[in-house]
Amino acid sequence: MAKQQVIVPDIGADAAEVIEWMVQVGDEIAVDDSLLVLESDKASMEVPSTLAGTVVELLVNIGDSLSEGAAIVLVETADAIEPAQIREEPPETNQAEAAGQSEAQEALAEAPNNQPVSAGKHSVLVPDIGTDDAVEVIELSVSVGDEVEEGDTLLVLESDKASMEIPSDASGRVLEIAVAVGASLKQGDLIGVLEVAGHVDTPPAPAQEPKQEAPPPAPAVPKSVSEQPKTAPVAKAPVARATASSSEVVYAGPAVRKLAREFSIPLEQVSGSGPRGRILKEDLHTFVQQRLSKPEAATVSVGAGIPAVPAADFSQFGSVREEALSKIGKVTAANMQRSWLNVPHVTQYDDADVTDLEAFRASLKDEAARKGTKLTPLPFLLKACAVGLKDNPKFNSSLSADGESIIYKEYVHIGFAVDTPAGLLVPVIRDVDKKGLWELAEEVLELAALARDKKLKPAQMQGACFTISSLGALGGKGFTPIVNAPEVGILGVSKSSVQPVWDGSSFVPRTMLPLSVSYDHRVINGADGGRFMNQVVALLSDIRRLTL
Numbered sequence: 001m002a003k004q005q006v007i008v009p010d011i012g013a014d015a016a017e018v019i020e021w022m023v024q025v026g027d028e029i030a031v032d033d034s035l036l037v038l039e040s041d042k043a044s045m046e047v048p049s050t051l052a053g054t055v056v057e058l059l060v061n062i063g064d065s066l067s068e069g070a071a072i073v074l075v076e077t078a079d080a081i082e083p084a085q086i087r088e089e090p091p092e093t094n095q096a097e098a099a100g101q102s103e104a105q106e107a108l109a110e111a112p113n114n115q116p117v118s119a120g121k122h123s124v125l126v127p128d129i130g131t132d133d134a135v136e137v138i139e140l141s142v143s144v145g146d147e148v149e150e151g152d153t154l155l156v157l158e159s160d161k162a163s164m165e166i167p168s169d170a171s172g173r174v175l176e177i178a179v180a181v182g183a184s185l186k187q188g189d190l191i192g193v194l195e196v197a198g199h200v201d202t203p204p205a206p207a208q209e210p211k212q213e214a215p216p217p218a219p220a221v222p223k224s225v226s227e228q229p230k231t232a233p234v235a236k237a238p239v240a241r242a243t244a245s246s247s248e249v250v251y252a253g254p255a256v257r258k259l260a261r262e263f264s265i266p267l268e269q270v271s272g273s274g275p276r277g278r279i280l281k282e283d284l285h286t287f288v289q290q291r292l293s294k295p296e297a298a299t300v301s302v303g304a305g306i307p308a309v310p311a312a313d314f315s316q317f318g319s320v321r322e323e324a325l326s327k328i329g330k331v332t333a334a335n336m337q338r339s340w341l342n343v344p345h346v347t348q349y350d351d352a353d354v355t356d357l358e359a360f361r362a363s364l365k366d367e368a369a370r371k372g373t374k375l376t377p378l379p380f381l382l383k384a385c386a387v388g389l390k391d392n393p394k395f396n397s398s399l400s401a402d403g404e405s406i407i408y409k410e411y412v413h414i415g416f417a418v419d420t421p422a423g424l425l426v427p428v429i430r431d432v433d434k435k436g437l438w439e440l441a442e443e444v445l446e447l448a449a450l451a452r453d454k455k456l457k458p459a460q461m462q463g464a465c466f467t468i469s470s471l472g473a474l475g476g477k478g479f480t481p482i483v484n485a486p487e488v489g490i491l492g493v494s495k496s497s498v499q500p501v502w503d504g505s506s507f508v509p510r511t512m513l514p515l516s517v518s519y520d521h522r523v524i525n526g527a528d529g530g531r532f533m534n535q536v537v538a539l540l541s542d543i544r545r546l547t548l
């Protein structure tokens with residue numbers, strides 16, 4: 001057992017500030033485990049351990065300014081190595097890496113791009129990035145049309161250990177971006193083309209190029225990133241982002257970026273609690289916890305890779321009034337959006353000849369009044385759909401959450417949309433297949449009244465297999481209803497009207513009811529949809545069939 005110090009290796013800068021500890025006293029660490037994060041004005045970097053053992057003392061504090069050779073931690077190791085050895089002779093890999101870094105920095109500073117420039121167009125190439133391995137583009141910092149200054153960051157590259165911003169080696173307008181996020185690049189690969197204002201000379205030979213005129217060096221990476229990164233420079237030297245950037249400024253180290261990618265966490269939405277807003281691992285944990293604890297139904301998401309609709313200031317066009325959405329309105333919006341984004345919708349349209357149904361309904365008007373109820377087309381529609389659901393079981397099913405199976409329901413509960421001053425509510429009538437028209441008529445009236453009085457209980461809005469949205473009383477010739485997922489089908493009903501219908505020898509006036517059925521195309525194919533619609537149309541056109 002021996003106690004030894006880990007020291008700061010060559011960090012490519014005179015001094016850098018300790019901004020984050022990644023270990024604490026008592027931690028068991030292995031060689032290459034990151035100990036702390038240092039940050040200079042150009043880069044931040046995780047400093048890995050050169051020793052394996054137990055951390056017995058932290059020798060510096062957050063905010064300390066460290067230079068190469070400063071002792072960071074005291075580690076109790078199994079092997080007896082003289083501490084002096086560690087201090088005086090940094091391991092070979094450190095030296096090799098230090099050499100690699102300075103080579104990389106020099107290469108970058110002295111000969112950023114030897115491409116000739118003609119007719120004002122300048123190709124920007126990947127400079128020496130200190131490794132022969134291809135490194136992935138994780139962020140594009142500019143868009144076509146952007147004006148960039150020499151030294152402005154064009155993109156961010158990241159390997160498994162380090163990330164670096166690649167600066168522009170000229171000033172001008174971005175004409176073309178030749179790479180995309182996810183592409184792998186090596187030294188010399190084309191990044192893009194700039195249109196430079198004046199004539200740009202081919203950069204002179206390295207020896208003649210004054211260093212201060214070169215673009216600021218990208219944070220150096222070890223010669224072989226995958227082999228021995230002792231100082232892993234990380235992305236986001238914030239000062240390098242002088243240009244109008246197409247991406248949000250995100251300030252985080254490679255480990256945090258990697259974790260964020262693994263969990264698909266949009267870093268630009270995470271607020272950093274570290275120094276200068278740096279995103280720490282704990283910030284990712286907090287972000288995920290907050291997302292998980294948010295009531296999903298009440299959130300209108302702008303995620304899922306879909307660009308948000310840009311905010312607009314409408315008041316510049318005239319006076320406006322802003323009113324908060326009701327709770328029901330928010331839930332409906334979230335449900336509709338979720339359904340629209342998740343369910344591949346197909347809608348089929350048809351007209352049912354309800355002439356006889358309407359005559360029958362009219363004949364029952366007095367009886368309905370005596371019973372203290374009202375027989376609208378809705379109970380007939382409920383009944384017809386119940387038969388359709390039983391005969392077309394896919395319409396009476398849901399896709400399992402993992403998308404691996406279909407769950408068929410052996411009950412027939414149907415929801416119907418009710419327009420209330422507070423928003424749309426969908427009460428559910430249970431066992432529609434077992435109920436008669438009068439019973440259904442009464443239940444429709446009762447549930448619609450409860451909905452309008454905001455007295456529906458949650459249980460009265462749950463368990464539907466299918467939904468009917470009837471806008472017939474309002475008018476309209478047709479609309480595309482959105483499936484109320486996890487249900488897989490919904491019937492839209494528009495206003496019936498008398499139409500001339502060809503009966504084979506002449507046009508006759510018939511009352512036609514426009515119907516539209518939307519369904520989840522993952523579960524129901526066009527033929528299934530057609531069969532369901534045909535059956536509902538047939539049942540409404542000849543209501544005697546409802547009794548069969």
Ligand code: COA
Nearest residue numbers: 376377378417418419448469470471472473493494495496
């Ligand atoms: N075509 C022609 N007339 C129709 C009709 C249709 N498809 N559907 C209903 N009507 C008539 C009714 O017969 C009634 O006329 P009457 O009084 O002369 O008999 C009148 O329109 C009003 O009917 P209503 O009281 O609305 O009853 P309903 O049973 O048709 O509908 C609700 C009940 C609760 C569904 C309905 O009031 C409602 O809220 N609809 C809105 C649904 C909605 O907003 N959907 C959109 C979801 S995005």
